[in-house]
Amino acid sequence: MTSTVSTSYTLIPNQKYRRSNRRSRRFCKILDIDSQSLSTLGDFKALPIEIFQMVLEHLSVKDISMLSMVSKTISSRLINYISTPSGNRRLLQKDFHNLELSGKRQGSCILEHYRALGLLLKRCTLLLPTKDRLKYIHNILSETLTAGWDELECHRVFNFLCELSNLPRKMQTVVSSKPGHVVWQKMIEGPTDETSLKGLADAIKLLYDTEAKEWTADDVISLVDELSVVPREWLMENNARLLILSGNNICFTFMASKAVNGRAVELARLMVFLALVCEKDLYCMDWTVKMMQKVCQVFSTPGEKNNFLQSVENAFAHLVMDMLQSVMSGDRDEEDSSFLNLFHLVNAQANFHKEILYLTLRSTST
Template structure:
């Protein structure tokens, strides 16, 4: 009987040789790290796209949505270049960037704005490796072809172009630092020549170029201000818009941006002067002022600066109707309202602040604010005066102004407002007396 000898070639493990890590390896097979495997996979992917005809690659990219294209472009530098070449074509620009901005339905409006938000993400990712200036040049070579995105090129009321551009820009620059955002502002100013256009309007009589006023307002608000829900970003852009101008021009520009709009779409300059405007007409202006006043840590901005701007505002184009000034102060909340009145009290303008306080009390009654607010405001203003005779003189002026305003309304036969004033006077004095009766020494 022949005994068969078992060899490792058939049954054992000696045909495996131990590798550098102590494990057995197949002869001739090279060990690879995970990063090497990943690199090889990436290279093979890139080589795969290199081998494709450009026409076929365009067909593949054309099947992707804007959002999918933005994700695909991040897989490698080569793929990014493919995507950049693809979106640089006029065919893609005509398909994705040119949209219908005129007279959309609400659903179409939301869809178009959402589409531009996705375009912002695509261009943000595709241009990630470029310097800020180069990124903006690449993008606006395409976007400047759209009349609805540029000043003095579209004359359709209610055009959606600026809102879409704002949605795109907000997505593009989200997370950028202030220096880069400042470069964006300078780039847009150079592209649109908006600063020189704004200067022309500021130096002319308000309302003389009403179409240009509204267009500048829409561009600033829809593109740079309104897209930001975060107060810090909104504040940054508002400061950027105001910084280049002297104080009087800053007040003028704030009215361009947030002054009341008439139904026909023009700014109501004369309405501020001639008649009392409703609560909603001054709301946006008050919120902008309040935001500026609450962020005084910004270099070069102080409480006195905001008060001076507020003072300038209320005489453009001429001194406002007193009720409009009072309503703006009420909407600006306690701190700014008190600071404005206290500043006038310290400068000895007793008649003026007495008249303003009477109208503030009238506005509180008309607009449904609690009269305690007005009472506390008068109490705070009283503390500005250092001596009892000065406080008594202030209160005497206030009472005389109630009587004078009542006579004015009676002579003008404004009986409805007269009735509201009498009611507000009674309510104010009842609260005022109650405040003193609650004092311990009484």
């Protein structure tokens, strides 16, 4: 039987506080993630692909949609299934625009079917970049679903969707609304402060709330990932600060997702910037160490975990060298930001390793 590992660690504070104020820390629980269940086929591994697809024929669209969230491998197989002739016939019904269909009940059933299908496509492509997701959905709609439609049918469907979702009013609201409070250009050009990101972080936490029915945890994590790269990639420090402000659950789930999907080097670099932000914004460094400890539990093998830890040390070393080179180049601004960044990073590295030593000594003495 697997031993139970403690899952508590310091909460991210609502307000900044000095590290000397350690007695006032609170603790929270984070659910363990079984990384093996997210990266394997499970019992389906023994089935040939043909038998697997026969099983899918007996599942509802909602059941297939739930199955798509089991693992990345399952999701890939479902994408392939949707593209097969049998999957097309089963899922992409082409008679919903037929005027001969009678009764309101029939129409509502078709609408419910495509609502479930939309959720299935959304979940299957969740791990893909936005451009690839849109390309896949476009291919499904243009090459399969709407094949053979004439212009009148397209207009009829468009008008129906506008009436159903009140699309014109929503578009008018988007076009006429004021820009958001997040200054996106600032996120690209240099480090920002908490004030610039707090509103966005609060909005993300609302979406992640368990009572929100339209957004799953995976949806929110995918959104956070896309926010920091579209239209241009944010500085990693700003990305780390947004994760900290978004709270423990979102931060951990975001990082665990990278661990599960083999992005250990990127994850290690993010861990370094979490430590840097904690140093700059005066958060307790033990939070970063315990977050890293939790992320390590996601890796399925000791080799993967050791590789990640080595990547963290390499990321620290590379970032120190980059900042040192910037300082030695003599290109300084009025605030001497290059030297200050190096100063904070060296202190962050020292405090980070100090907390690791404390944690190690406490575990060996008990």
